Amino acid sequence: xxxxxxxxxxxxxxxxxxALHAARLVFGWxxxxxxxxxxxxxxxxxxxxxxxLSFAAxxxx
Numbered sequence: 001x002x003x004x005x006x007x008x009x010x011x012x013x014x015x016x017x018x019a020l021h022a023a024r025l026v027f028g029w030x031x032x033x034x035x036x037x038x039x040x041x042x043x044x045x046x047x048x049x050x051x052x053l054s055f056a057a058x059x060x061x
Contacts, residue, residue: 004061011057014050021047 001009021043024031031038 007057007060011054014054014057018047018050018054021050 023029024043025040025047028040031043
């Protein structure tokens with residue numbers, strides 16, 4: 001696998017993660033890990049981070 005294909009795959013994976021976190025924020029979905037509710041502000045952080053990583057991967061040459 002060459003670098004360009006790797007960047008596309010990585011960018012796509014982070015884009016899916018971004019979309020899921022954004023959907024959780026828009027629809028107000030609850031998330032639980034071992035009966036502990038994950039706060040929505042954590043999805044804001046994760047959405048910003050995964051969105052940036054996706055953008056950076058697609059822009060990399």
